[in-house]
Amino acid sequence: MNTNLYSTTVERWGLFELLLTGPSEGNPYQDVTLTAQFRHQQRVIRVDGFYDGNGTYKIRFMPDTEGRWTFEVSSSTPELQGAVGEFECTPAMAGNHGPVRVHDELHFTYEDGTVYHPFGTTCYAWTHQDQALQEETLATLQTSPFNKIRMCLFPKRYSFNSNEPDYFPFAGSKADGFDLTRFNPEYFANLEKRIVQLQELGIEADLILFHPYDTGHWGFDRMPAETDDFYLRYVIARLSAYRNVWWALANEFDFMKEKVLSDWDRFFRIVVERDPYQHLRSLHNGSSMYNPGGITYYDHTKPWVTHVSMQHWDVTLMKSWRTMYKKPIVVDECCYEGNLPQRWGNISGEEMTAKFWDCFARGGYGGHGETYMHPENIIWWARGGRLYGNCPERLAFMRKVLDDAPAHLQPQDSFRDVPTLGVEGKYYLQYYNNHRPAYRELPLPEEGCYRIEIIDTWNMTITALDGEFSGVTGIPMPGKPYMAVRVRAI
Amino acid sequence: MNTNLYSTTVERWGLFELLLTGPSEGNPYQDVTLTAQFRHQQRVIRVDGFYDGNGTYKIRFMPDTEGRWTFEVSSSTPELQGAVGEFECTPAMAGNHGPVRVHDELHFTYEDGTVYHPFGTTCYAWTHQDQALQEETLATLQTSPFNKIRMCLFPKRYSFNSNEPDYFPFAGSKADGFDLTRFNPEYFANLEKRIVQLQELGIEADLILFHPYDTGHWGFDRMPAETDDFYLRYVIARLSAYRNVWWALANEFDFMKEKVLSDWDRFFRIVVERDPYQHLRSLHNGSSMYNPGGITYYDHTKPWVTHVSMQHWDVTLMKSWRTMYKKPIVVDECCYEGNLPQRWGNISGEEMTAKFWDCFARGGYGGHGETYMHPENIIWWARGGRLYGNCPERLAFMRKVLDDAPAHLQPQDSFRDVPTLGVEGKYYLQYYNNHRPAYRELPLPEEGCYRIEIIDTWNMTITALDGEFSGVTGIPMPGKPYMAVRVRAI
Numbered sequence: 010m011n012t013n014l015y016s017t018t019v020e021r022w023g024l025f026e027l028l029l030t031g032p033s034e035g036n037p038y039q040d041v042t043l044t045a046q047f048r049h050q051q052r053v054i055r056v057d058g059f060y061d062g063n064g065t066y067k068i069r070f071m072p073d074t075e076g077r078w079t080f081e082v083s084s085s086t087p088e089l090q091g092a093v094g095e096f097e098c099t100p101a102m103a104g105n106h107g108p109v110r111v112h113d114e115l116h117f118t119y120e121d122g123t124v125y126h127p128f129g130t131t132c133y134a135w136t137h138q139d140q141a142l143q144e145e146t147l148a149t150l151q152t153s154p155f156n157k158i159r160m161c162l163f164p165k166r167y168s169f170n171s172n173e174p175d176y177f178p179f180a181g182s183k184a185d186g187f188d189l190t191r192f193n194p195e196y197f198a199n200l201e202k203r204i205v206q207l208q209e210l211g212i213e214a215d216l217i218l219f220h221p222y223d224t225g226h227w228g229f230d231r232m233p234a235e236t237d238d239f240y241l242r243y244v245i246a247r248l249s250a251y252r253n254v255w256w257a258l259a260n261e262f263d264f265m266k267e268k269v270l271s272d273w274d275r276f277f278r279i280v281v282e283r284d285p286y287q288h289l290r291s292l293h294n295g296s297s298m299y300n301p302g303g304i305t306y307y308d309h310t311k312p313w314v315t316h317v318s319m320q321h322w323d324v325t326l327m328k329s330w331r332t333m334y335k336k337p338i339v340v341d342e343c344c345y346e347g348n349l350p351q352r353w354g355n356i357s358g359e360e361m362t363a364k365f366w367d368c369f370a371r372g373g374y375g376g377h378g379e380t381y382m383h384p385e386n387i388i389w390w391a392r393g394g395r396l397y398g399n400c401p402e403r404l405a406f407m408r409k410v411l412d413d414a415p416a417h418l419q420p421q422d423s424f425r426d427v428p429t430l431g432v433e434g435k436y437y438l439q440y441y442n443n444h445r446p447a448y449r450e451l452p453l454p455e456e457g458c459y460r461i462e463i464i465d466t467w468n469m470t471i472t473a474l475d476g477e478f479s480g481v482t483g484i485p486m487p488g489k490p491y492m493a494v495r496v497r498a499i
Numbered sequence: 500m501n502t503n504l505y506s507t508t509v510e511r512w513g514l515f516e517l518l519l520t521g522p523s524e525g526n527p528y529q530d531v532t533l534t535a536q537f538r539h540q541q542r543v544i545r546v547d548g549f550y551d552g553n554g555t556y557k558i559r560f561m562p563d564t565e566g567r568w569t570f571e572v573s574s575s576t577p578e579l580q581g582a583v584g585e586f587e588c589t590p591a592m593a594g595n596h597g598p599v600r601v602h603d604e605l606h607f608t609y610e611d612g613t614v615y616h617p618f619g620t621t622c623y624a625w626t627h628q629d630q631a632l633q634e635e636t637l638a639t640l641q642t643s644p645f646n647k648i649r650m651c652l653f654p655k656r657y658s659f660n661s662n663e664p665d666y667f668p669f670a671g672s673k674a675d676g677f678d679l680t681r682f683n684p685e686y687f688a689n690l691e692k693r694i695v696q697l698q699e700l701g702i703e704a705d706l707i708l709f710h711p712y713d714t715g716h717w718g719f720d721r722m723p724a725e726t727d728d729f730y731l732r733y734v735i736a737r738l739s740a741y742r743n744v745w746w747a748l749a750n751e752f753d754f755m756k757e758k759v760l761s762d763w764d765r766f767f768r769i770v771v772e773r774d775p776y777q778h779l780r781s782l783h784n785g786s787s788m789y790n791p792g793g794i795t796y797y798d799h800t801k802p803w804v805t806h807v808s809m810q811h812w813d814v815t816l817m818k819s820w821r822t823m824y825k826k827p828i829v830v831d832e833c834c835y836e837g838n839l840p841q842r843w844g845n846i847s848g849e850e851m852t853a854k855f856w857d858c859f860a861r862g863g864y865g866g867h868g869e870t871y872m873h874p875e876n877i878i879w880w881a882r883g884g885r886l887y888g889n890c891p892e893r894l895a896f897m898r899k900v901l902d903d904a905p906a907h908l909q910p911q912d913s914f915r916d917v918p919t920l921g922v923e924g925k926y927y928l929q930y931y932n933n934h935r936p937a938y939r940e941l942p943l944p945e946e947g948c949y950r951i952e953i954i955d956t957w958n959m960t961i962t963a964l965d966g967e968f969s970g971v972t973g974i975p976m977p978g979k980p981y982m983a984v985r986v987r988a989i
Contacts, residue, residue, distance in 0.1 A: 323813055348937040348978045352916045355934045357980065382937050426842045444845045447838040447872050488838045490847065 013092050021101040022108065022120065022252045025070040027080070031088045033064035038191050038243070042085040043068065049078045049098075054285050057246035058082070062194035069250035071286055072098040073107065073120065108252045108288060109213055111315050114335045115372050116417045117289075124416045127339055128365075128404055129157035129215065131378040133222070133260070134165040135393035136203050137174035143199075146393030147206055153396065154405035155377065157213040159257060159341060162200070162244065163229040167222040168351070170391035178240065183227060189236045197247055208253040215255040215318075215341075217293075218244065218276070221264040231267040238279055245283040254288050256280050257318060261295030262307065270307075277313040291318035293341055309334040319343075322353075324364055327371035327428075328420075338373035340364070345390055346398040347380030354380035354390070358399035359467060363442050363491060365404060366466050369411070370428035370440035370493075372420045377404065406469040410495070414438060423452050437496040440466070447488045455480045457498050464493040471495070503582050511591040512598065512610065512742040515560040517570070521578045523554035528681050528733070532575040533558065539568045539588075544775050547736035548572070548579075552684035559740035561776055562588040563597065563610065598742045598778060599703055601805050604825045605862050606907045607779075614906045617829055618855075618894055619647035619705065621868035623712070623750070624655040625883035626693050627664035633689075636883030637696055643886065644895035645867065647703040649747065649831060652690070652734065653719040657712040658841070660881040668730065673717060679726045682733055691737070698743040705745040705808075705831075707783075708734065708766070711754040721757040728769055735773040744778050746770050747808060751785030752797065760797075767803040781808035783831055799824040809833075809863075812843075814854055817861035817918075818910075828863035830854070835880055836888040837870030844870035844880070848889035849957060853932050853981060855894060856956050859901070860918035860930035860983075862910045867894065896959040900985070904928060913942050927986040930956070937978045945970045947988050954983040961985070 014028040031041065043058035045068045058068035066089060072078050075098045082092040101107065107120030117125040130153070135146045150158070164174045173183060176196035181187040204214045218241065223230040232240070248254050258276050259265060273292055280290055291314060292307045309317045310333070317334050320342040330338050346361040347354045365375035379389040379398045387394040418430035424439055427449070431437035434454050453459050461474045461484060474484060477499060486492060504518040521531065533548035535558045548558035556579060562568050565588045572582035591597065597610030607615040620643070625636045640648070654664045663673060666686035671677040694704045708731065713720040722730070738744050748766050749755060763782055770780055781804060782797045799807045800823070807824050810832040820828050836851040837844045855865035869879040869888045877884040908920035911927055917939070919929035924944050943949050951964045951974060964974060967989060976982060 323815070325813070348935050350916075350936040350939045352934050355936045357933065357935060360933055426840075443847065443850055444842050445838055445847060446840040446845045449840045 013094060015094060016096065018097045018099050019072060020099050020105060021075055022071055022073060022105055023101075024250050025072060025078075025096060026250075027058075027068040027070075027082070027092075027094070029058075029066040029068070029082070029089050029092060030064050031066050031084075031086050036190055037066075039239070040085075041066070041089070043082070043089055044084075045070070045080050045082045047072070047078055047080045049074050049076060056250070056285050057242065057283060058084075059243055059246040061197075067247075069247070071250040071252055073286075074098060075100055104211060105252070108286060109255070111289070111337055112417060114331065115337055115419065117316075117337060118416075125156070126369075126408070126411045127157045127213075127374045128155050128408055129159060129213075129339065129341060129374075129376045130155040131159045131341070131345070131376065131390050132393040133159065133161045133217070133220075133391050134170055134174075135160060136200055137161075137164045138172070138392050139175070142387065142392065142394055143203065145395065147203075147210070149393070149395055150207070150210055150212060153401055154408050155401075156211055157215055157255075158207060159215045159217060159260070159376070161217040161220050161222075161260065163220060163223060164227065165220065165222040165391060166224070166226050167391065169349075169386045169388050177227070178229075178244075187227070189232060190239075192243055201247070201251070204248065204251050204253065208251065213253045213255055214251070215257050216248065217257045217260045219259040219262070219265065219268075221261055221266075221295075230265055234272070234275075237272070237276070241276060241279045242283055245280060249284045249286055249288060252286075256284070256288055256290045258290065258292045260293050261320070262292050264295040273307060274311070277311070281313050289315045291316055291339075293318040294320050296320045296322075309336060324368045324371065324373070324375065327368060327373045331372055338368075339376060340368050340373060341376035342378065343368070343375055345378035345380040346400045347388075347390075348382055349380045349388075354378075358403070359491065361398070361400040362403040362407075362466065365407060366440045366491075366493060367428065367442050369407075370430055370438065372428075372430065377401070403467060403469060407466065410438075410464065410493075425452075431496075435498045437494075439494050441486075441490070441492045441494075443490050445488050445490050445492075446486045448483055448485050449494070451478075451482045451484060451494070451496060453479055453482050453496065459496050459498055462495045462497075463487065464495055465489070465491065466493050467491040503584060505584060506586065508587045508589050509562055510589050510595060511565055512561055512563060512595055513591075514740050515562060515568075515586060516740075517548075517558040517560075517572070517582075517584070519548070519556040519558070519572070519579050519582060520554050521556050521574075521576050526680055527556075529729075530575075531556070531579070533572070533579055534574075535560070535570050535572045537562070537568055537570045539564050539566060546740070546775050547732065547773060548574075549733055549736040551687075557737075559737070561598075561740040561742055563776070564588060565590055594701060595742070598776060599745070601779070601827055602907060604821065605827055605909070607806075607827055608906075615646070616859075616898070616901050617647045617703075617864045618645050618898055619649060619703075619829065619831060619864075619866045620645040621649045621831070621835070621866065621880050622883040623649065623651045623707070623710075624660055624664075624881050625650060626690055627651075627654045628662070628882050629665070632877065632882065632884055633693065635885065637693075637700070639883070639885055640697070640702060641700055643891055644898050645891075646701055647705055647745075648697060649705045649707060649750070649866070651707040651710050651712075651750065653710060653713060654717065655710065655712040655881065656714070656716050657881065659839075659876045659878050667717070668719075668734075677717065679722060680729075687737055691741070694738065694741050694743065698741065703743045703745055704741070705747050706738065707747045707750045709749040709752070709755065709758075711751055711756075711785075720755055724762070724765075727762070727766070731766060731769045732773055735770060739774045739776055739778060742776075746774070746778055746780045748780065748782045750783050751810070752782050754785040763797060764801070767801070771803050779805045781806055781829075783808040784810050786810045786812075799826060814858045814861065814863070814865065817858060817863045821862050828858075829866060830858050830863060831866035832868065833858070833865055835868035835870040836890045837878075837880075838872055839870045839878075844868075848893070849981065851888070851890040852893040852897070852956065855897060856930045856981075856983060857918065857932050859897075860920055860928065862918075862920065867891070893957060893959060897956065900928075900954065900983075915942075921986075925988045927984075929984050931976075931980070931982045931984075933980050935978050935980050935982075936976045938973055938975050939984070941968075941972045941974060941984070941986065943969055943972050943986065949986050949988055952985045952987075953977065954985055955979070955981065956983050957981040
C-alpha cells in the first residue's frame, strides 16, 4: 500500500511536495505517467509529477493563494492512482515575495508587488564543481549585490573549464556512456539544494536549459528531439515549483549548430504548456563582435518570450531593442570584468559598472560576470569561487540608489542627450557614463521645487547641490566620467 | 586691350593663375562666361574661370604633368576671348605630393604615391574669425599632428559660436541683405590665403560646401536651387586648382531640412562635372544618438562618392561600413575631447585617442575635434585658437607608428577577436582599446621569424619582447587598456 508523505501547511509561494512510493521495475522515467490536480475554491491547477529513483515518486506544487488546497493524483500505475489530500497555504514569510513577473515593457516585480531590479551575475557551471567550491560560491554570493545568477543545467566544457563533474542530469557517465532514457536523481538533488540556497539568499536561479559548450564531448548539445523534449518535461516537473526559477532556454543558442529555429519554438511551447506557474522565459543569443551583421537574434516579439536576454557589448542600442521588442531587456552578457585574452572577458571594473548604470538609465538592465585569470582556473564566470574585481561593490551602491527610487521609472526623453529615467514631475535619474560635461542644463518643470544631487557612481558618493530648483536649471558638473544626477521633488 | 599676367613656370600640382582684365559693368558674375583649354601633348583639360571683382578675371589651373602646357581662353566677352599662352610645368618641390587620391577600398595616397593617413581635425568656422585668431589657429596647427581640417565655407551660427563674420561668400551683409547674384572677392581672398597656408603645413582643406548651422539667420542653408548651383560652380572655379582641397558637400546634410536627397545628387553631379581634378568628394551625416535607427545615411555606394565621411560614436561598426560601401571610411565625427554639456563634445583625451587607434585597426580612420569650455567661447572645434587637450600629443605618436608601417595595411582576420591590420607574413599591428588581457596568443605564421613589441598608445612607449618568435606565440600583456601589439618579420 502506498505511503503518502507531505506537509499539511505550506507558505504562499513555498514548495509543497508529495512523496509517493511506487514501482521501480522497468523504466519508471518513461513508463509511468503521474499528474495531480490542485484545487483552491474554483481554481484547478494541473501539475506533472516525476520519478525520483528507488521507487520514489514526487509531485511538487507552489501555491500562490492562501487558504485550503486539495489535491488528487492521477497515474498510469494503480499504486499511485487516486491519492488525495489537502494542505493549508499560510502567508508568505518575510523575504518571500513570490516569483518574479514582468511588470511593464521595461520592468519586473515580484508577484507580491515588490519591485525587482535584476542585478544578475554569471556562474555557468558552479553546480558542477566539487562541493567545497560550491559552498565557497554560495558564501561569496551571500555578501554580493547579486539577486540573479545564470547557471547551466548541463555541464560546461570550454576554455578554463574542462573538469568532469561528479553528476550528470542523465544516468550513466562519459566513460560508460549515458542512458538518455533515465535521469540521475543525485544530480537533481544537488541542483535543488543549490536552488533553495539561492532562494534563501534572495537570488533568482536563471536556469540555462541548453548550451553549446559541449560540442559533442558528452553529447547533450546534440540529443535527438524526443530526448530534448523528455529532458525538458522532466526538468519542468522537478523544478518549476521553486519560486526563484527562471527558464533561460539556451545560452548562445545560435552557436548550437545542431539545432534549428523551430526547435527553439518547440522548446518554448513545451515550457509554456508544462510550467503551471509561467516562470520567466528567455533565449540568449551569441554574438560575433567583428561581424555585427552576423548576430542572430531570436524573434523576441514571439508571445512566449517574457523578456529579452541580450548579449551585446554596445548597450547604447537599448532604445532600439526596447522599441523593437517592447519587453524588459536584460543584457546578460555585455563583456565581463577581467583580464582573459578573449575580448568578452577583459574589461575593467569601471566599464562593467558603467554598463549596469547605462543599461538602467536607458530603460533596461545589465548583467555581471567576472573573468580574472586564476592559477587553478577557478574563474567566477565559469566555476564560481571568489570575486576579485572592483565592480560588485559599486553594484551594491547602485542597488541602494535604485532601492531609494520610485517604482517603475520610465524614460524621460525631455532630458535630451543624456539617458534619463524618472517619474514625470517627481523624480529623475540620469547617467553620463564616459561623458564629462563641466555643466549641464536640466529641463526641470516650472511648477514644483527640486533638490539635485550629483552621484559619483565609481567613488560611491552622493553630493547635494545647495538650494532648491525649478525650471531650466544650469548645474556645475565635475568634468569626470561615471557621474549620475538625481533630482527629487521636495 | 587686355593685359594677361601669369607666371611662365609652375611646379607640378602647383597653382597656375592667369589674370585677365575685362568689363566690370553689369553683373560679370552672371553675365560673362569664361573658360580655358589647357593642353599638354594630346591632353586637353577644360577649366572654368571666374570674375574676381573690379574688372579682374582669373583662370586657375593645376598641372599634373611636367613639361610644356599651352592654353587658350574662350569667353562670351570679346575682351577676354582668344587669349593664349604657355608655361612650363617643373618638378614638384619637396613636400608637394599632389592631391590625395583613393588608393584602394581602405586607404588613400597622394598622387605621387606617398601614403596619406588622414589625421583630421575640425575647426568649422576658423576662417570666419578675426585675423588674429585665424593666425593663432595656424600657429597651433603648425605644431599639431593634423594633416586635414574640416572647415565651412559658409559662416556658422551654433552653440558657442554666434559672432558675425567680417566677410561672407556673397555680396552684401546681414543688415543690408545679401545679393545672391554676386560673390564677395574679399571673402574668397582670405579663404584662399588660408588654404595656401594649410597647404604649406601639409594640411588638406576638407571644405564643407553646405551646412545646417544657419537655420535661416543668413539664409545660406535655404537658397534657391539655382543659387546653390551658381555658388557651387563659382567655388569650384576658384578653388579646385588648389591641390589640398577636398569637397565635403555638407556637414550633417540630413539636418538641412530644406534640402531633399535629389539636391545632394545634383550637387555631386555639378562637382564631378566642373572639377577638372576630381578632388575627393564626400557627404557627412548627422546622427541622433538615442535613435540609432534614425541615422540617415547617404548612399555612399553611389559612384560619385569617393570615400565615406561618417559621423558615429560607435566605431566598432567599421567593418560593417567597409563591407557595405567598399570605400575608405573616415569617421570625421566620433565625439570630441572636451567638457561641453553636449554628449558629442565631452569625451576624454584617452577616449578620443582610442577612437583613432580603433578606427585604424579596423581598417578606417578617425577624426579629431576639441570642445573644452573657454571663458570667451573660443573653442577649437568651432573657432580654432589653441588646443588644450591631451589627445593631439598621442596622435603625433600614432602618426610616427603609422609612418614606420608598410603601406596599405589590410585587415588580418586570422587575428581573431582583436582588430588587426597588416601585410601577411610581414607585419601586424593590432589594437586592444578597453580590453585588458593578461596574455594573448598571436597566430604568427610558422615560416618566418618575428619581433614583437607592446605599444602603450597612451603612455607612448614601445617595449620589445625579448627573443624572436614564430608560429602560435603566447605573449604576456600588461593588463591595462589602450595597448597595441606590433609584429615585424625579421
